[in-house]
Amino acid sequence: MADKEGNSKWINMMGLAVLLVCYTGAIWNVVKAKRQEKRAEVIRIVHWQLELGVRDGLQSLIDKFEAMKAEEGKAVEVIQIPMPERAYNQYVTTQLIGGTAPDMIQIGMFPMEYLGRYFYPLSNVLQKPNPFLAKRLEVLNQMEDISEADETERQVIETLVDKPWMDTFHDGLRGQFREEFQEYFGVGFSTFTVRMYYNKDLFKKVLGHDRAPASFDELISFSNAIQKYGEENELNLLPIASSKYQADVFRWRYLAELTADMSREYDLDYSGTSDGTEKLMAMLRGDFTPWNEQYKASIEVVQEIADFFPRGFMSMGREDSGFSFVQGKAGMITSGSWDARSYLKKIQDQPEERRFEVGIFDLPSIAQDHPEYGAYADGRHSEAAAGTGFGFGITRFTRSFDLCVEFLQFATTPDMNTEVNEIAGWIPVVHGAVPGELLKNFQPNFVGYAGSTFFEVMSGGKVLLLEEQVYWPLISGDSNYEDYAESLWEKTPAGAASR
Amino acid sequence: MINLICSRMTRPILCGVLFVSMLSMFPLRAEKPEVLQRAWQEYQFLSMDAAKTLFKRAEKLDTEPQYLLEAKLGLAMVSQFREQKKDLELAEKLYQEVLAENPSPEIRDLIYSFIADLHISRGETEQALEMLNTLIESSLDSVVGQDALIRKTLLTMGDFGSPESLKAAQETEAALATMNLELTPERPYLVPLIDSLLGDIYFWLDEPEKALTYLENFTKLGNAKTTSYGSQAGQLYQIASIYELDLNQPEKAGYYYKRMIVEYPNNSNSYFALEKAIEFGAMNRKEVESMNLSGLTPEIIDELFAKAKEEKN
Numbered sequence: 111m112a113d114k115e116g117n118s119k120w121i122n123m124m125g126l127a128v129l130l131v132c133y134t135g136a137i138w139n140v141v142k143a144k145r146q147e148k149r150a151e152v153i154r155i156v157h158w159q160l161e162l163g164v165r166d167g168l169q170s171l172i173d174k175f176e177a178m179k180a181e182e183g184k185a186v187e188v189i190q191i192p193m194p195e196r197a198y199n200q201y202v203t204t205q206l207i208g209g210t211a212p213d214m215i216q217i218g219m220f221p222m223e224y225l226g227r228y229f230y231p232l233s234n235v236l237q238k239p240n241p242f243l244a245k246r247l248e249v250l251n252q253m254e255d256i257s258e259a260d261e262t263e264r265q266v267i268e269t270l271v272d273k274p275w276m277d278t279f280h281d282g283l284r285g286q287f288r289e290e291f292q293e294y295f296g297v298g299f300s301t302f303t304v305r306m307y308y309n310k311d312l313f314k315k316v317l318g319h320d321r322a323p324a325s326f327d328e329l330i331s332f333s334n335a336i337q338k339y340g341e342e343n344e345l346n347l348l349p350i351a352s353s354k355y356q357a358d359v360f361r362w363r364y365l366a367e368l369t370a371d372m373s374r375e376y377d378l379d380y381s382g383t384s385d386g387t388e389k390l391m392a393m394l395r396g397d398f399t400p401w402n403e404q405y406k407a408s409i410e411v412v413q414e415i416a417d418f419f420p421r422g423f424m425s426m427g428r429e430d431s432g433f434s435f436v437q438g439k440a441g442m443i444t445s446g447s448w449d450a451r452s453y454l455k456k457i458q459d460q461p462e463e464r465r466f467e468v469g470i471f472d473l474p475s476i477a478q479d480h481p482e483y484g485a486y487a488d489g490r491h492s493e494a495a496a497g498t499g500f501g502f503g504i505t506r507f508t509r510s511f512d513l514c515v516e517f518l519q520f521a522t523t524p525d526m527n528t529e530v531n532e533i534a535g536w537i538p539v540v541h542g543a544v545p546g547e548l549l550k551n552f553q554p555n556f557v558g559y560a561g562s563t564f565f566e567v568m569s570g571g572k573v574l575l576l577e578e579q580v581y582w583p584l585i586s587g588d589s590n591y592e593d594y595a596e597s598l599w600e601k602t603p604a605g606a607a608s609r
Numbered sequence: 610m611i612n613l614i615c616s617r618m619t620r621p622i623l624c625g626v627l628f629v630s631m632l633s634m635f636p637l638r639a640e641k642p643e644v645l646q647r648a649w650q651e652y653q654f655l656s657m658d659a660a661k662t663l664f665k666r667a668e669k670l671d672t673e674p675q676y677l678l679e680a681k682l683g684l685a686m687v688s689q690f691r692e693q694k695k696d697l698e699l700a701e702k703l704y705q706e707v708l709a710e711n712p713s714p715e716i717r718d719l720i721y722s723f724i725a726d727l728h729i730s731r732g733e734t735e736q737a738l739e740m741l742n743t744l745i746e747s748s749l750d751s752v753v754g755q756d757a758l759i760r761k762t763l764l765t766m767g768d769f770g771s772p773e774s775l776k777a778a779q780e781t782e783a784a785l786a787t788m789n790l791e792l793t794p795e796r797p798y799l800v801p802l803i804d805s806l807l808g809d810i811y812f813w814l815d816e817p818e819k820a821l822t823y824l825e826n827f828t829k830l831g832n833a834k835t836t837s838y839g840s841q842a843g844q845l846y847q848i849a850s851i852y853e854l855d856l857n858q859p860e861k862a863g864y865y866y867k868r869m870i871v872e873y874p875n876n877s878n879s880y881f882a883l884e885k886a887i888e889f890g891a892m893n894r895k896e897v898e899s900m901n902l903s904g905l906t907p908e909i910i911d912e913l914f915a916k917a918k919e920e921k922n
Binding site: 226227228237280281282284287289292374379380381382383462469492493494495497506555556557558559560561 | 836851
């Protein structure tokens with residue numbers, strides 16, 4: 111009895127101690143924030159990009175901005191708050207509802223209604239020129255020995271200096287336009303595309319060359335060779351490292367390549383692609399069913415590639431397949447430009463004998479003379495609307511709206527946009543900004559078509575959900591096409607009739 | 610685009626913007642009380658509880674009667690446009706109180722427009738139409754009057770392709786003919802939206818020539834700044850497709866495909882448009898090369914022109 115009481119006292123004391131530590135921590139944070147605010151005008155910027163290099167890129171930008179303001183005689187402090195992807199929505203929501211949100215927030219991961227409620231529309235400032243372009247032009251004009259790169263930048267800025275800020279972005283900042291509000295709420299720093307990374311050293315060893323596959327058939331034959339080499343030498347070697355995440359990239363890319371023309375064919379309102387209603391009408395006419403040869407081919411292509419994925423790829427995470435690749439256990443992997451810097455760093459961090467050279471290529475298109483799929487090949491999927499991402503909005507809780515705008519303007523001059531993306535390993539979005547050598551293969555490619563035809567009637571609705579339930583067992587080899595088609599076709603009417 | 614005018618999310622913001630911009634046309638002697646300014650800011654952020662508290666405080670201020678009236682209107686708008694705990698009866702009562710004070714014609718029109726919205730939310734179509742007709746007859750040269758015309762068309766047209774849609778389009782055209790405004794791309798009012806709606810109605814009525822009249826107007830009067838990049842690109846694509854597929858006029862189709870790629874290259878359909886513009890002889894090699902489109906190699910350009918030549922033969 112006495113022991114129990116003693117334990118209970120201890121637990122109470124420990125609880126009290128934890129409370130005290132939390133309380134002291136909270137007080138310390140408040141005092142620190144107040145002190146910071148006394149020393150300088152403080153703005154906070156939060157994002158979820160924990161990929162290698164991004165924080166450094168942003169910090170370099172912040173340092174330069176603070177130095178520039180100090181030269182003007184104004185003490186400014188910009189605090190970067192990186193937040194893990196999983197906690198981001200929760201953090202942003204809590205902070206916005208509580209009225210304590212940072213001054214600038216990376217847009218995404220949270221419901222878009224928040225934009226109207228908690229963010230300042232930026233259309234007005236975006237329609238005026240970016241004043242930092244004029245300042246940069248002045249600096250470049252005063253240079254005596256101007257390098258070729260600076261001269262190019264000077265010429266580009268001359269064409270941009272009087273234009274609205276939004277027109278200084280490659281896409282006119284379209285990626286940040288919110289149609290539902292008819293407003294711009296964000297300013298973006300980068301753009302993103304998806305390519306394939308490959309192990310050049312392994313290619314040389316297995317294939318006798320380090321050339322990237324130039325066609326879909328080469329992708330398959332190179333993968334076959336790597337698989338055979340692994341088996342013959344009893345090596346745990348994967349032709350293509352993949353999880354469901356990467357498999358999805360192949361799925362959507364080849365679906366678009368093989369069914370974009372169907373999307374135009376079913377398009378009744380001449381919008382350029384078919385929407386849910388138009389696809390439903392095609393289903394009712396009997397034109398679009400799971401037995402449609404063209405649609406079937408788009409799935410067979412992915413099945414063919416999936417033969418080279420690791421067993422049980424569906425239960426693997428994106429990071430697991432990334433690990434296989436950087437450890438030299440896979441010939442290829444598909445991912446976005448956002449992973450480039452992380453992959454390279456991880457490869458460099460390995461013991462010297464395990465390091466390898468990385469090559470990058472676009473997913474090879476299916477040629478029109480391909481014996482099986484060529485008849486349906488439309489061409490690659492266009493990246494003309496890749497848009498501007500890594501965008502930041504200014505929240506209504508800021509006390510430094512003008513300073514936030516200044517920071518975003520400073521960040522999106524060609525030289526600063528080059529620098530932040532060079533360090534982050536991402537693709538710049540401002541005219542005149544130059545992508546790093548590594549990123550040149552990731553430049554959005556204008557060539558290609560829009561749209562794809564798949565089982566979705568209402569955006570994100572039940573038909574797609576039902577399709578996915580039978581799609582993944584098919585791709586992982588747990589069912590056959592006839593079962594997939596029958597099951598999907600049977601459930602589609604009920605799915606289309608519900609939300 | 611048209612849907613945005615009526616969407617649940619944008620309608621309250623749009624009404625707030627209209628109201629506040631209307632007020633700015635009539636500066637008063639005394640500076641607007643801070644509490645009232647803050648109330649409108651909260652309203653724009655859709656923080657309706659905070660806006661309501663501030664409007665109530667503003668109503669009790671010792672200030673110009675116009676500002677007191679504005680606070681009352683703010684309270685009415687909060688009651689009408691908030692997502693939850695709407696009180697349409699209170700909103701209507703407050704609108705009537707403001708109308709009884711003989712407000713300026715511009716404020717009166719806005720209140721009529723809000724009352725029409727109120728009737729629509731209660732399913733009282735007849736009363737809503739009556740209010741919208743009043744606005745169309747008295748104020749078609751204003752944005753509020755044009756908004757009423759769009760809403761009336763949407764309310765009466767039924768399905769696309771129906772006889773009701775033809776009747777609604779004809780009535781809208783008749784109303785447009787009475788408009789007395791100098792429209793420019795800088796000040797297009799809401800006319801490009803009306804053009805787009807009429808174009809769509811005639812498109813679905815299988816009257817492509819008539820549809821083109823309005824759709825082409827949309828691209829002449831509207832631009833990326835006033836009607837958005839995406840809608841301009843989309844409309845140019847639609848016009849080109851009508852010329853190509855419905856009217857078999859490749860030259861005209863080529864002209865619009867070319868416009869789409871030259872004016873709106875950041876569009877998923879722009880490569881397809883380029884292919885078509887070359888096929889229909891609307892673009893020569895020099896023009897294509899000068900666009901410096903990423904990924905468009907000389908080999909691809911060769912292929913596009915060779916394919917166009919083959920199609921021609």
